[in-house]
Amino acid sequence: MRNRRGVLGMGTCGLLVLALALPSGSALGQPAEAESAELESVGPMLPPLDAELARPPRPRFSLLPATVSVVPGLLLHGLGPLVAGETSTGARLFLLQGAGLGLLAAGGVPIALSGASRRVIGPLYGVAAVGLGLFTISGLANLYGVVGPAFEPGVAAPRLPPLELEVGYQHVADTAFRYRHFVSVGVVARLRRVRLEAGARMSPDDGNLRARVGGAWRLLGASESARGTADGSALDVEVAALMHRFPTEGFTLGGGEVFLRGRYDMARVGARLAGSFAELGLGLALQGYGYTAPVVDDSLHEQLLATFGYGVYLGRGGPFRGEVLLYYDHRKDDFPGGFKGGSGVPGHLGLRGRALLGEDWGLSAEVQVGSAWVGRLSLVYALGGES
Amino acid sequence: MRHVSKSVVVFALLAGCSLRPAEERALKDLQVGLAEGSGLTVTVEDGLAVVRRLEPGALTLWGSAPAFHVRIAAAEGEPEAWTMVVVRNAMADAALTATVDDEPLAVEAMPGPLPTVKRWRVRLRPGAEARLTVAPPDWEEPKPFRFAALADVQEALPQVEDIYARINEDPSLRFIFFSGDLTRRGTVEELESFQSHLEASGVPLFATLGNHEIITSDVRWHEYFGRGNLHFTFHGAHFTLLDSGSGTVDPLVRPALDGWLEAGREAVHILGTHIPLLDPIGVRGGAFASRNEAAALLGTLARGQVDLTLYGHVHSYYAFSNAGIPAFISGGGGAIPEQFDGVGRHFLAVEVDPAASVVRTVSLVRVD
Numbered sequence: 151m152r153n154r155r156g157v158l159g160m161g162t163c164g165l166l167v168l169a170l171a172l173p174s175g176s177a178l179g180q181p182a183e184a185e186s187a188e189l190e191s192v193g194p195m196l197p198p199l200d201a202e203l204a205r206p207p208r209p210r211f212s213l214l215p216a217t218v219s220v221v222p223g224l225l226l227h228g229l230g231p232l233v234a235g236e237t238s239t240g241a242r243l244f245l246l247q248g249a250g251l252g253l254l255a256a257g258g259v260p261i262a263l264s265g266a267s268r269r270v271i272g273p274l275y276g277v278a279a280v281g282l283g284l285f286t287i288s289g290l291a292n293l294y295g296v297v298g299p300a301f302e303p304g305v306a307a308p309r310l311p312p313l314e315l316e317v318g319y320q321h322v323a324d325t326a327f328r329y330r331h332f333v334s335v336g337v338v339a340r341l342r343r344v345r346l347e348a349g350a351r352m353s354p355d356d357g358n359l360r361a362r363v364g365g366a367w368r369l370l371g372a373s374e375s376a377r378g379t380a381d382g383s384a385l386d387v388e389v390a391a392l393m394h395r396f397p398t399e400g401f402t403l404g405g406g407e408v409f410l411r412g413r414y415d416m417a418r419v420g421a422r423l424a425g426s427f428a429e430l431g432l433g434l435a436l437q438g439y440g441y442t443a444p445v446v447d448d449s450l451h452e453q454l455l456a457t458f459g460y461g462v463y464l465g466r467g468g469p470f471r472g473e474v475l476l477y478y479d480h481r482k483d484d485f486p487g488g489f490k491g492g493s494g495v496p497g498h499l500g501l502r503g504r505a506l507l508g509e510d511w512g513l514s515a516e517v518q519v520g521s522a523w524v525g526r527l528s529l530v531y532a533l534g535g536e537s
Numbered sequence: 538m539r540h541v542s543k544s545v546v547v548f549a550l551l552a553g554c555s556l557r558p559a560e561e562r563a564l565k566d567l568q569v570g571l572a573e574g575s576g577l578t579v580t581v582e583d584g585l586a587v588v589r590r591l592e593p594g595a596l597t598l599w600g601s602a603p604a605f606h607v608r609i610a611a612a613e614g615e616p617e618a619w620t621m622v623v624v625r626n627a628m629a630d631a632a633l634t635a636t637v638d639d640e641p642l643a644v645e646a647m648p649g650p651l652p653t654v655k656r657w658r659v660r661l662r663p664g665a666e667a668r669l670t671v672a673p674p675d676w677e678e679p680k681p682f683r684f685a686a687l688a689d690v691q692e693a694l695p696q697v698e699d700i701y702a703r704i705n706e707d708p709s710l711r712f713i714f715f716s717g718d719l720t721r722r723g724t725v726e727e728l729e730s731f732q733s734h735l736e737a738s739g740v741p742l743f744a745t746l747g748n749h750e751i752i753t754s755d756v757r758w759h760e761y762f763g764r765g766n767l768h769f770t771f772h773g774a775h776f777t778l779l780d781s782g783s784g785t786v787d788p789l790v791r792p793a794l795d796g797w798l799e800a801g802r803e804a805v806h807i808l809g810t811h812i813p814l815l816d817p818i819g820v821r822g823g824a825f826a827s828r829n830e831a832a833a834l835l836g837t838l839a840r841g842q843v844d845l846t847l848y849g850h851v852h853s854y855y856a857f858s859n860a861g862i863p864a865f866i867s868g869g870g871g872a873i874p875e876q877f878d879g880v881g882r883h884f885l886a887v888e889v890d891p892a893a894s895v896v897r898t899v900s901l902v903r904v905d
Contacts, residue, residue: 262873263876264876264877265852265853265873265874265875265876266821266823266852266875267875267877267878268821268853268875268877268878269877271820271821272821275821323556324556324827325556325557325785325787325788326785326786326788326827326829326830326833327829327830396829396832399836399837400836400840401832403828403829403832434820439832439835439860441839441860442836444840445836445839445840445860447835447839447858447859447860447861449858451815451828452818452819452820453820453822454819482826482827482828483828483829487828487829487830488822488826488827490556490559490783490784490785490826491783491784491826493748493784493812493823493850494812494816494822494823494824494850495822496826520826520827521827521830522556522827523556
């Protein structure tokens with residue numbers, strides 16, 4: 151636990167770096183227009199997103215910026231919007247990329263020089279993860295900024311349901327374990343600044359069970375249950391308890407974790423990025439493995455939690471609405487584990503989506519790849535509806 | 538694990554990686570010790586030696602264990618003749634015995650150029666399969682012995698002879714048990730260089746590979762040092778080395794591992810692998826790619842009554858326990874050291890008492 155302070159500190163640092171890209175006067179989760187009076191009661195607010203940015207005239211798709219955004223845009227992350235004529239967006243993406251590379255170097259170089267010393271590795275990995283996150287976000291924003299105009303951008307749902315239930319199927323292809331088929335269930339309750347979550351994955355054949363119970367407290371941004379015209383930008387602190395039972399292999403993983411997660415609507419960086427958002431989070435888990443007798447293990451293990459991703463909102467308030475997120479997750483105790491071949495350091499990649507297809511019903515799906523392939527498809531019921 | 542920039546590049550390529558990156562190496566393991574040519578068919582039992590050269594009248598092996606058996610069949614119709622058997626990386630007191638259907642064959646010991654290079658002439662019978670045993674005469678007697686545990690030489694290869702010199706000062710150390718990362722990238726030139734520097738050691742070195750041996754696109758480990766996954770016995774103690782160079786153990790290895798654990802259940806059993814199953818500094822995560830795979834494997838090892846786990850990968854010294862099994866990380870071969878740990882280059886001296894089925898002591902020996 152000695153690294154918690156440093157790790158969480160870096161999560162805040164990364165979000166501040168993201169916020170540097172803000173146009174003046176815009177900020178997290180603030181409604182653009184009328185409903186601010188109601189929403190101020192549910193959480194701290196920052197100045198409103200400029201109405202012109204929230205609903206700008208749509209830029210047109212053009213082939214040249216799209217091409218340049220790949221080559222050499224994958225290396226120079228502001229190039230796509232710059233060629234498209236949006237200098238300020240391009241400059242902000244260059245700033246993000248530079249900040250990402252700077253943090254990556256600020257974390258990575260001391261790691262290399264210290265030989266990954268046990269005395270400094272936690273905070274340094276946190277810095278490096280935030281740097282890699284910002285670098286990735288600026289790269290994906292560069293692509294989205296030139297491809298996005300080909301589509302009508304989605305918006306964050308004004309109100310997420312107070313209670314959401316889901317049930318589905320998860321398939322896991324892992325060469326280290328025999329389990330394959332899982333029943334997936336989950337529930338989310340939203341009450342102003344608080345979000346409560348519980349979920350489980352159960353394998354009927356194997357008896358494998360992973361259950362997670364947690365909650366989140368919204369530090370910044372509009373409540374999910376009453377966003378109104380606010381965007382989805384927010385900062386949450388999350389806590390959770392985890393239990394994962396492996397009856398065939400004879401052990402159980404148990405632990406707790408604390409996590410700081412931020413979401414930033416990228417329309418605040420530039421009009422071309424409307425409809426997309428970035429996520430970044432850091433945290434720490436403390437876990438132990440319990441084995442069936444006669445094996446005894448009383449060790450506790452820390453785990454650095456880090457995630458970053460880039461997503462898009464789906465729909466504009468009609469019957470179809472939701473979001474999709476492409477992400478990296480550093481944790482290695484979940485079904486997908488971490489990528490093999492990276493000296494044990496890298497985590498896994500994932501693509502997660504959730505969409506309501508009507509007032510109450512929808513689908514959520516997720517694909518993850520690391521040590522294993524994981525795919526999940528769930529039916530979602532939004533109690534109280536979503537708008 | 539220190540090369541962050543390299544990790545970033547590697548990470549960018551990871552999405553296309555196989556879920557079984559160690560499968561090809563596990564398949565290569567099965568071919569180690571098999572050769573045919575010059576009228577001879579050679580099979581090294583359990584792949585515990587590499588057939589380096591097979592030519593008319595001469596067989597050259599690289600030993601991967603203190604004791605091993607070789608079956609050699611001379612083709613029918615070939616004239617009866619002496620065959621020269623050269624074993625490199627052999628125990629200094631190794632002897633060769635040869636039998637056909639339990640009848641001894643004529644063997645003549647020849648002088649070797651180094652303590653770890655042994656040479657014999659064997660009179661093989663055409664049309665018959667001879668079984669050769671290369672081992673110290675008392676290798677099956679359960680009596681106490683000591684060995685050195687070492688890992689992570691990498692770019693410090695030019696200085697590794699300091700470590701061998703320190704090991705040579707202690708004649709009670711019978712061999713070096715090496716947990717991977719002999720080289721920086723695993724190229725042929727580096728493997729050759731490692732082999733050349735090893736001539737300074739008075740005792741043989743038995744190794745598995747590490748993640749650095751598989752950085753090269755042309756992984757030639759098996760041709761030089763043999764199996765990445767292997768098991769041998771010495772004085773009644775069981776030793777297992779696992780290939781964890783990809784942060785995992787390939788499923789092909791698991792049935793063999795189960796057999797090795799069963800064989801060593803009542804004896805002292807020491808397991809070495811390069812990447813620690815779980816890093817004692819959890820936020821660093823220099824460990825298996827999947828913590829759950831690691832925990833499952835640790836449970837298997839603990840139920841198989843493994844007495845000691847030895848790791849490398851982290852360039853420092855750690856003593857801890859995993860699933861109740863005493864564990865040591867000893868990455869002191871000279872690769873970029875972990876700072877602020879006050880350790881430096883080092884190896885472990887491990888004392889084993891097979892008769893009592895215990896590991897008596899594990900001592901840190903500093904080289905710098």
